[in-house]
Amino acid sequence: MIPASIEDFRELARRRLPLFLFDYIDGGSYTETTLRSNEADFQRLKLRQRIMRDVSSINLATTLMGQEVSMPVALAPIGLAGLYARRGEVQAARAAEAAGVPFILSSSSCCSIEEVTRSVTRPVALQLYVIRDRDYMEDLLARTAALGVDTLVLTVDLITHSPRRRDIRSSLTGTQGLPARLKRGFEIMRHPDWAWDVGVMGRPHTLGNFAPRMPEGAGLAQFTAWVARNFDASITWKDMAWLRRHWRGRIVVKGILDAEDAAAACDEGVDGIIVSNHGGRQLDGAPSSIAALPAVVEAVDGRAEVLLDSGVRSGIDILRALALGARGVLLGRAWAFALAAQKQAGVTRMLDLLRHELHIAMALSGQTDVRSVGRDVVL
Numbered sequence: 001m002i003p004a005s006i007e008d009f010r011e012l013a014r015r016r017l018p019l020f021l022f023d024y025i026d027g028g029s030y031t032e033t034t035l036r037s038n039e040a041d042f043q044r045l046k047l048r049q050r051i052m053r054d055v056s057s058i059n060l061a062t063t064l065m066g067q068e069v070s071m072p073v074a075l076a077p078i079g080l081a082g083l084y085a086r087r088g089e090v091q092a093a094r095a096a097e098a099a100g101v102p103f104i105l106s107s108s109s110c111c112s113i114e115e116v117t118r119s120v121t122r123p124v125a126l127q128l129y130v131i132r133d134r135d136y137m138e139d140l141l142a143r144t145a146a147l148g149v150d151t152l153v154l155t156v157d158l159i160t161h162s163p164r165r166r167d168i169r170s171s172l173t174g175t176q177g178l179p180a181r182l183k184r185g186f187e188i189m190r191h192p193d194w195a196w197d198v199g200v201m202g203r204p205h206t207l208g209n210f211a212p213r214m215p216e217g218a219g220l221a222q223f224t225a226w227v228a229r230n231f232d233a234s235i236t237w238k239d240m241a242w243l244r245r246h247w248r249g250r251i252v253v254k255g256i257l258d259a260e261d262a263a264a265a266c267d268e269g270v271d272g273i274i275v276s277n278h279g280g281r282q283l284d285g286a287p288s289s290i291a292a293l294p295a296v297v298e299a300v301d302g303r304a305e306v307l308l309d310s311g312v313r314s315g316i317d318i319l320r321a322l323a324l325g326a327r328g329v330l331l332g333r334a335w336a337f338a339l340a341a342q343k344q345a346g347v348t349r350m351l352d353l354l355r356h357e358l359h360i361a362m363a364l365s366g367q368t369d370v371r372s373v374g375r376d377v378v379l
């Protein structure tokens with residue numbers, strides 16, 4: 001199949017990955033209601049078709065998080081991407097660089113921030129989960145700054161791991177007895193292409209940034225248990241003072257859905273806000289990101305850059321997010337599936353596809369510049 005949509009990349013990823021890994025990427029928390037509404041609420045937003053407006057020249061370039069970008073898109077931090085394809089984070093960062101869009105490395109990545117920054121010339125951003133071991137955090141921040149990284153994406157919506165029923169059923173989290181291990185082994189054997197690429201050639205697939213704090217050769221199940229024990233649920237805005245002592249660069253806060261929280265973030269002087277419900281993987285029952293966006297944009301009132309993720313599946317969705325006030329969007333599962341399906345070439349293809357879709361959506365709605373897309377684009 002030649003993929004013509006994110007759904008197609010998802011299907012190709014489903015075929016290539018062991019089911020427990022596909023479900024880990026694809027799934028959301030509890031009943032997956034928020035996960036579904038992320039996509040459904042985008043679809044509900046109707047666009048105004050406009051005509052006779054000379055759209056022969058369209059500009060998609062802008063700036064995001066201080067970087068020039070070829071379109072208003074960045075790759076969201078995705079944990080454990082080195083399990084979707086060998087050295088997956090490096091492959092995705094290279095595809096992002098070639099496409100002229102930012103790559104945000106998850107702090108829960110397989111490849112370390114050192115390996116990824118060495119592999120590209122474009123600056124990457126580091127996403128941070130705050131773990132209890134502050135000495136280690138300080139060391140990671142110092143390592144990151146020494147590499148010339150200037151943007152930190154502080155994720156604030158995963159202070160604790162939300163139950164994901166698919167992961168419980170596949171024993172990715174929870175019980176780890178012999179039957180669970182056998183079931184996983186069987187799934188791996190049914191996907192030899194993936195097993196060769198990641199399981200054999202991809203070794204060691206340790207967790208680059210947290211490696212010194214993890215058991216040697218720890219896999220996904222041990223990692224999720226470690227997350228539950230080590231992520232720091234005590235953080236508050238007061239911890240920004242600590243962060244600022246150890247990080248002089250740009251700070252973007254990821255995981256805001258509420259206007260009051262957005263205003264508080266601006267009071268802290270953050271550079272950017274990412275409106276996100278973690279792709280429907282945390283608080284099930286929370287609104288979709290696109291539904292939450294307008295109130296956040298209003299509360300921020302130009303004091304910080306507002307980006308959005310969760311549910312973006314097409315160039316038309318990108319236009320919808322811009323129309324409601326986002327400066328740009330992050331792609332999560334879109335790149336995880338593309339990488340799992342076709343490695344670096346898949347991520348490149350996926351970005352080309354969305355760029356084309358955005359261009360056409362702009363033309364047919366009479367828009368010529370992503371920097372001036374306004375509310376009047378949606379009905």
Ligand SMILES: Cc1cc2nc3c(=O)[nH]c(=O)nc-3n(C[C@H](O)[C@H](O)[C@H](O)COP(=O)(O)O)c2cc1C
Binds near residue numbers: 024080107155309330
């Ligand atoms: C498999 C997977 C792993 C993720 N890992 C991280 C992570 O390590 N750090 C983080 O801030 N967000 C993480 N996220 C959330 C994404 O950054 C992003 O918010 C979400 O995927 C956006 O929704 P979408 O997948 O619908 O685009 C992860 C999401 C998925 C699907």
Ligand SMILES: CC(C)CC(=O)C(=O)O
Binds near residue numbers: 079108278281
């Ligand atoms: C390893 C996890 C904490 C990564 C994550 O953010 C997620 O699975 O949603």
